[in-house]
Amino acid sequence: MSNTGNLESTCIFCKIINGESPSRIVYRDDLVTAFHDIHPVAPLHILIIPNKHFHSLNLANIEDEPLLGHLLTVAHQIAIRVGVEQSGYRLILNTGPDAGQAVFHLHFHLIGGRRMRFPMG
Numbered sequence: 242m243s244n245t246g247n248l249e250s251t252c253i254f255c256k257i258i259n260g261e262s263p264s265r266i267v268y269r270d271d272l273v274t275a276f277h278d279i280h281p282v283a284p285l286h287i288l289i290i291p292n293k294h295f296h297s298l299n300l301a302n303i304e305d306e307p308l309l310g311h312l313l314t315v316a317h318q319i320a321i322r323v324g325v326e327q328s329g330y331r332l333i334l335n336t337g338p339d340a341g342q343a344v345f346h347l348h349f350h351l352i353g354g355r356r357m358r359f360p361m362g
């Protein structure tokens with residue numbers, strides 16, 4: 242299965258990418274966009290998304306590996322930029338119903354600024 246490679250008119254994150262929906266963008270390049278979550282669960286809560294529509298990680302293919310890797314290196318760069326690289330941060334990628342995925346455009350949550358609970362789940 243492949244992703245659409247396009248923006249989806251009904252997807253809230255695609256609307257953020259094309260500027261139709263407001264957001265507090267913290268980083269943007271040709272491949273990814275990062276912006277503050279509207280309902281933060283930690284002092285720092287940023288979403289990092291690909292600039293093309295993926296329903297979920299389940300739609301990613303081998304040719305998407307460079308893009309998926311880029312999402313991670315951008316997460317690190319943002320962690321440096323917002324000052325949590327040393328204090329620590331957590332990346333979360335919810336996929337499907339049991340994980341509680343609510344927005345079906347692949348996204349990493351980058352959360353930090355407080356001590357995280359562990360074990361997770």
Ligand code: AMP
Pocket residue numbers: 253262264277278279280281288334335341342343344345
């Ligand atoms: P998930 O449960 O992993 O699908 O998380 C979706 C996240 O998107 C939640 O943390 C929401 O608060 C966040 N969210 C939904 N709509 C927006 C929006 N318009 N701008 C910023 N964050 C949003």
Ligand code: ZN
Pocket residue numbers: 248249252253254255256293294295345346
């Ligand atoms: Zn989308």
